Amino acid sequence: MDTAINGGSLSDNLEAALLNSSVNAAHGFAASEIKLALNNDILRIISQAAAGCVAGELKRAECEAGAIGSGVGELAAEIMLDGRNPTFVDDKELQNIIELSKFIAGVSAAYAGYDVNVAIGAANTTVINNGVKDKALLKLENARKYLDDKSKQVLDKFIDAYKKGDIELAKKYKTQLDDAISDWASSGSYEILGVNPKAAVGAAVFAVGELVIPTNVVDVVPVGKLGKATKALGAVSPEIKIIDKIRSTRPTRYAYLTDQQFYLKIQQTMEGQKVSVNSGKTLYLSPDKKDILIIDPNNPLGGTIFPNDRTSSKTNEYIRQFIIDNGGTKF
Numbered sequence: 001m002d003t004a005i006n007g008g009s010l011s012d013n014l015e016a017a018l019l020n021s022s023v024n025a026a027h028g029f030a031a032s033e034i035k036l037a038l039n040n041d042i043l044r045i046i047s048q049a050a051a052g053c054v055a056g057e058l059k060r061a062e063c064e065a066g067a068i069g070s071g072v073g074e075l076a077a078e079i080m081l082d083g084r085n086p087t088f089v090d091d092k093e094l095q096n097i098i099e100l101s102k103f104i105a106g107v108s109a110a111y112a113g114y115d116v117n118v119a120i121g122a123a124n125t126t127v128i129n130n131g132v133k134d135k136a137l138l139k140l141e142n143a144r145k146y147l148d149d150k151s152k153q154v155l156d157k158f159i160d161a162y163k164k165g166d167i168e169l170a171k172k173y174k175t176q177l178d179d180a181i182s183d184w185a186s187s188g189s190y191e192i193l194g195v196n197p198k199a200a201v202g203a204a205v206f207a208v209g210e211l212v213i214p215t216n217v218v219d220v221v222p223v224g225k226l227g228k229a230t231k232a233l234g235a236v237s238p239e240i241k242i243i244d245k246i247r248s249t250r251p252t253r254y255a256y257l258t259d260q261q262f263y264l265k266i267q268q269t270m271e272g273q274k275v276s277v278n279s280g281k282t283l284y285l286s287p288d289k290k291d292i293l294i295i296d297p298n299n300p301l302g303g304t305i306f307p308n309d310r311t312s313s314k315t316n317e318y319i320r321q322f323i324i325d326n327g328g329t330k331f
Contacts, residue, residue: 065114066122071256073105073123077131087134087163088214094132101127130261136207137162139263143204146197148187151180167213167221174208174223181205182228198233199267205229253307266305269293275319278327289315294322 080097081089089097102123109119140159144152158173181201209225254262269286270293276282281303284293289312295303310318323329 062115062118065109065116065118068109068112068114069102069105069119069122070126072108072119073101073127074131076101076104077127081132085134085212085214086132087137088165089132097132098124098127101131136210139200139203139207143200146201147181148184151177151184154180162211162213162223165213167215167223170211170213170223174226177208178226178228181226182232185229185232199270202233203263205233254305265291266293269305273319275323275329277323277329281326283319283322285315285319292318 077097080100086094102120105123106116106120110116137159140155144155147155154173154177158170158177161169161173185201205226208223211223212220213223214220254265257265269291270284272287272289273285274282275285280297282295284295285308286292290308291305292308293303293305308315
């Protein structure tokens, strides 16, 4: 365990590991296909993921091994999928992708001097839970628990038709889902939901517009957007669109997070301290005080989210200045 025991740069050791593993460890899986050698993105992602590991303890080595496993595993799966939607890749190939991703992550960790088993375990978790998941479908499943019973029933039928690749049936249920969510969004039961559930429902509505069904090897057909629901949600809760804008223009400081993890980061931050000011902006300080989210209806990007590395007193000063600069607290 070169870095873990003898010290040294995680980035340097990992780069050497990727060079060696791409040449020696593929066992017939061509290095040109996995394209891991000298990949700046993976070095950045893993370095950022490992940045939070505890310094000076054995757990740091374990943490960094996990960061390597997650980063290498997910990138390997992404490359092997080659832009294909995992929903429409057969189970046998998906299982092969998972196993190869774990193998590549384990070899990379071994060459970098880290615990292979920890890296493989982390790769397995990340690839199964995110790497081979349909991102748009995840948003639908995440929002399901907040919907009313009618919308849930139609959503289940819609997802089933989508997974089967039945474009006509999917479009039929898409229309029904549009009507159901639109009616529900206009009701009092939707209005009493908190900000986070509304944001999840909003993300799901937009996600339907991202769904496409392949008709052959190269052609895909979009399922279509939920026009009525989008309008209804926008009228009731304009914050939903703003949050989705922030999510879709993710800052580079959160590049190590997957789409789903970044969306959850926004949701979790909104569960913390909330400060509304007269300029129309709203500031959220995450419960652990490590992230700040500012929603700004006048910002074309919807606002911004950024890590907070200030001390408690400096954070309080920042919030006080934010209130002053934006015309005072809104009551």
